[in-house]
Amino acid sequence: MNMPTENQAQAEHRALPPTTHDEYARQEFVRSFKEHLVKHVHGGNRAVYEAKVKPAFQQQHQRAPQTRFEVRDAMVREPHYQMFSTLLRTSQEMMWSSCQIPVQRNLTALNQAIAKRPKKARGSLTLDAALETPKYHTAVDIHCQPGGYHTEFVAEDASAGMVYDRAVYLYAMGQMGPYNNDIGASIVSWLQQQHPTFKPRRILDLGCSVGHSTVPYAQAFPKAEIHAIDVAAPMLRYAHARAEDLGVRVHYSQQNAERTNFADGSFDLVVSHILLHETSQTALQNIVQECHRLLGAGGLMVHAETPPYKGMDPFDAFLLDWDTRNNNEPFWARSHEVDLRALSRQAGFDPDLKFEELIPSAFQIAKAQRSNKFQGGDFGGGGLWFIYGNRK
Amino acid sequence: MSTPGKLKRKAKGERPYFFDDPNIDRVVSMVMGLAGEVAVLHDRLDTLERLVAQHGGPARAALDTYRPDATVAASRAAWRESFLGEVLRIVEIEVEAMSSGDTQPYEQAIAAVENNGRARRQKK
Numbered sequence: 001m002n003m004p005t006e007n008q009a010q011a012e013h014r015a016l017p018p019t020t021h022d023e024y025a026r027q028e029f030v031r032s033f034k035e036h037l038v039k040h041v042h043g044g045n046r047a048v049y050e051a052k053v054k055p056a057f058q059q060q061h062q063r064a065p066q067t068r069f070e071v072r073d074a075m076v077r078e079p080h081y082q083m084f085s086t087l088l089r090t091s092q093e094m095m096w097s098s099c100q101i102p103v104q105r106n107l108t109a110l111n112q113a114i115a116k117r118p119k120k121a122r123g124s125l126t127l128d129a130a131l132e133t134p135k136y137h138t139a140v141d142i143h144c145q146p147g148g149y150h151t152e153f154v155a156e157d158a159s160a161g162m163v164y165d166r167a168v169y170l171y172a173m174g175q176m177g178p179y180n181n182d183i184g185a186s187i188v189s190w191l192q193q194q195h196p197t198f199k200p201r202r203i204l205d206l207g208c209s210v211g212h213s214t215v216p217y218a219q220a221f222p223k224a225e226i227h228a229i230d231v232a233a234p235m236l237r238y239a240h241a242r243a244e245d246l247g248v249r250v251h252y253s254q255q256n257a258e259r260t261n262f263a264d265g266s267f268d269l270v271v272s273h274i275l276l277h278e279t280s281q282t283a284l285q286n287i288v289q290e291c292h293r294l295l296g297a298g299g300l301m302v303h304a305e306t307p308p309y310k311g312m313d314p315f316d317a318f319l320l321d322w323d324t325r326n327n328n329e330p331f332w333a334r335s336h337e338v339d340l341r342a343l344s345r346q347a348g349f350d351p352d353l354k355f356e357e358l359i360p361s362a363f364q365i366a367k368a369q370r371s372n373k374f375q376g377g378d379f380g381g382g383g384l385w386f387i388y389g390n391r392k
Numbered sequence: 393m394s395t396p397g398k399l400k401r402k403a404k405g406e407r408p409y410f411f412d413d414p415n416i417d418r419v420v421s422m423v424m425g426l427a428g429e430v431a432v433l434h435d436r437l438d439t440l441e442r443l444v445a446q447h448g449g450p451a452r453a454a455l456d457t458y459r460p461d462a463t464v465a466a467s468r469a470a471w472r473e474s475f476l477g478e479v480l481r482i483v484e485i486e487v488e489a490m491s492s493g494d495t496q497p498y499e500q501a502i503a504a505v506e507n508n509g510r511a512r513r514q515k516k
């Protein structure tokens with residue numbers, strides 16, 4: 001696998017919407033804007049906290065703040081935090097806007113190009129127009145993408161996928177590689193190191209979006225049959241076109257991960273990547289239960305996320321929690337505080353076979369340039385991913 | 393309500409405003425929007441100059457299909473980095489002041505000078 005660095009441009013493939021000179025420059029600006037905030041503005045929050053907010057709190061309460069809520073209540077009045085927040089929110093809005101412009105300009109032609117299936121497709125696409133979009137995706141538009149993952153602005157629309165593919169690259173500032181695939185690639189290399197003899201024959205990726213994380217499995221396990229599901233049709237249309245373009249075999253279908261149509265015990269590896277933090281509490285339980293049903297004996301479930309708040313310094317947890325309210329990630333906070341052992345047990349897994357750990361990012365080479373912190377607005381900058389899973 | 397074929401521009405959900413006066417947030421958003429468009433112009437000019445140098449004359453079509461190579465992309469990223477430093481200067485000098493302990497109130501700093509260079513002991 002080639003080792004991209006942050007300075008590499010996003011890899012082009014046919015499905016990625018073409019941009020004019022100025023459209024591209026506008027997107028590049030957003031990437032620089034986000035990088036600049038991480039490098040030069042983000043740190044000011046810690047500085048204000050240490051120099052001013054914490055001492056004032058200590059003076060008043062005879063102790064340091066103990067929870068991220070106490071930190072938040074003290075920080076929201078700080079002009080630097082207010083300015084940081086308004087800039088970060090603005091960068092997020094500019095990101096979506098800059099990615100929408102080239103898609104809107106050419107919507108009909110782009111959708112036609114995506115709908116045009118190759119004569120000999122390797123994988124497949126199965127949509128289900130009757131599938132209901134879960135309420136936890138329609139309440140607010142997750143991470144501020146106008147229309148979310150699911151909205152179709154014309155019939156057979158893939159625009160949400162087109163916008164998303166480019167926006168993820170800008171959001172992570174390239175830190176997930178030219179194919180935005182770092183999360184999947186990191187689990188793949190963890191599997192290869194920790195379970196070298198494990199050769200999954202059937203793999204399922206839940207909440208796959210445009211398949212950024214799905215593709216590395218297809219590349220690493222070419223003999224396996226790979227399925228990937230999502231509730232959002234625009235994502236899947238784009239994912240299918242993209243996978244065919246990249247020359248990998250994946251079967252995409254529109255299904256809810258809480259209850260799929262696959263047979264009991266039909267997979268030996270079920271994975272998800274940053275799906276859990278975007279679902280409600282009930283859905284989370286249903287999904288883990290469904291994983292249990294879908295796995296055969298000895299099968300493996302692995303979910304990747306950013307790390308839980310547990311044991312984290314309250315200030316760091318406060319900043320990591322920025323997205324919950326400010327980037328329309330309503331379930332982010334709660335998903336970082338779940339009792340994973342209980343979750344496994346309730347789903348029918350043997351909790352003694354549960355594991356959770358931080359695994360290194362596949363892009364070690366880029367690591368030195370990273371901030372090495374999990375922080376709001378620096379997605380992928382941690383250089384590590386958190387995984388939770390269970391063997392059946 | 394959405395118009396068919398028209399992408400929605402606003403993400404559903406109440407937008408947070410961070411300052412007591414939400415107009416401050418709005419102005420920041422406009423300033424950064426403007427900064428973005430200036431950066432677009434900068435890149436366009438930069439492309440134009442490079443093409444002129446290459447071809448001895450500008451060509452509109454060549455301009456639109458121009459893609460920076462890695463070296464050009466890096467030099468533009470560096471330009472934007474310092475451009476942003478200028479636009480966000482007011483925020484960043486405050487961070488710098490805080491990290492370097494340059495936080496003494498003005499009157500106190502002057503008083504310390506007038507006090508024969510001996511700063512009065514301050515309560516931390």
Ligand SMILES: C[S@@+](CC[C@H](N)C(=O)[O-])C[C@H]1O[C@@H](n2cnc3c(N)ncnc32)[C@H](O)[C@@H]1O
Binds near residue numbers: 213255279
């Ligand atoms: C953050 S994205 C996942 C990104 C992707 N896994 C990757 O690594 O690039 C979350 C995705 O999960 C999907 N999703 C949310 N809830 C779901 C559910 N219950 N069943 C299936 N997909 C779901 C959303 O539509 C969205 O595309």
